[in-house]
Amino acid sequence: MSIDPAQEGARMSFDGRMSYGDYLGLDRLLTAQHPLSDAHDEMLFIIQHQTSELWMKLALLEMGAARERIAEGDLRPAFKMLTRVARIMEQLNSAWDVLRTMTPSEYSTFRPALAESSGFQSHQYRMIEFVAGNRNMAMIAPHAHRPDLADALRAEAARPSLYDEVLGRLRAAGFDVAARPALDAPHAPDAAARAAWAEVYRDPGRYWELYELAEKLVDFEDYFRRWRFNHVTTVERIIGFKRGSGGTSGVTYLRRMLDVVLFPDLWELRTAL
Template sequence: MSYDPAQEGARMSFQGRMSYGDYLCLDPILTAQHPKSQAHDEMLFIIQHQTSELWMKLALHEMAAARVRIAAGDLKPAFKMLTRVARIMEQLNSAWDVLRTMTPSEYTEFRETLGESSGFQSHQYRMIEFVAGNRNMAMIRPHEHRPELVAPLLAEAERPSLYDEVVGRLRAAGFDVPARRKLDQPHQPDPQARAAWAQVYRDPHRYWELYELAEKLVDFEDYFRRWRFNHVTTVERIIGFKRGSGGTSGVNYLRRMLDVVLFPDLWELRTDL
């Protein structure tokens, strides 16, 4: 006989009750894919980017909570949140593996339907950079047609970044490190902060929480860099050196982004050890 879960108590009727699909609001999610061509691979392209945006939403959720905890000096919960952010970036890396199954000829079948849309215009990606501390105000301009997207980015640029709050923990521990002067500018290497971190790394048992916090940020940026690198190789594999659909120089633009460092003090201190 066929197995019937109801015989073991499983509920099989959900009339008037909340089901799995109801809780997750799956109807709007699963009907949000609208290919603009007849190309088979356009569905892959849409879903890969939509799911990436969902993962970025979760990353922002975790980063915001971690920043609050760090500012309050409650570091242990922040460790878990930052670990989760790194794993989210690992998940985003895996998405490129799926997209790379699409060949140049398959992408060409629907690329024109994208118009000038491009991942370059992802406001959530921009917000991840802003929260981390890479605040290039010129990058807000692609969102100017959507004031409701610009406002949160401008507000973020006026508050201490995740790394600013981390540096605040150094000050709270007695290290002589300056407060960040321009919140709306990318982080620049700071000799005092670098020296403080070097001291932390030379005596991790004494400064264990700061040491662990620094490594959580390095983990996050490590996976973030891999995500950027995989983006470059995926784009080169599929479109070569054509211009990006959003007007950037494509692969050359993405390669320039590889040089952007979110937490320069934490990387440069390694030379001092």
């Protein structure tokens, strides 16, 4: 059966009007892939990483908005935003399943074209870590050739992280939790914060919003950890223990990153409950 959408009121002419492609900027988006080899699988590699960067852009938008809401004590909208961040991380995890269809033989056909470029150099990935509170100033060095990106990371390291603002909610609720003495360092486990969270978890009815806020952060880190695990597994599957294109030790380096914890207080309290 032939169907004419125009008969149902669908607009079919877009001269002088905004179309789907216009709104989304698809001409620029779909012509931003420039393989440097003739290898069939290079397009997969490029699109995998470009789409991941788009999802990370949205994650940063949501994390920034959630931080502002939390700082204002307006937690309910922040719950929705943090839930969205966790779902974004789930999307990023699913993308590894597509990349894992590429074999070592296929990757080797275009790997030389990457030269020294590497996901290790992703500015947005580093910014996600910085916003969450995992701040390692040494990680700014790969962006020194782009002062705008390096300055953005330094500016982020000078302001309270997402978790710093969460600790502010604990203080507002009457818990004796000190602010971090140095914002430009990773969050270290803190006994006072851990004790405060333990009290929240022992009486969730009394501290429901703080309880839910903590679980939103754990959800986010849960998916973030899975992303890291999928990353190292995919890399090992495709290149084994070769050195990474960006100069790291590859799988060995990525395995060490699995031990990095974003919100140690929220994980360590579980043992004491």
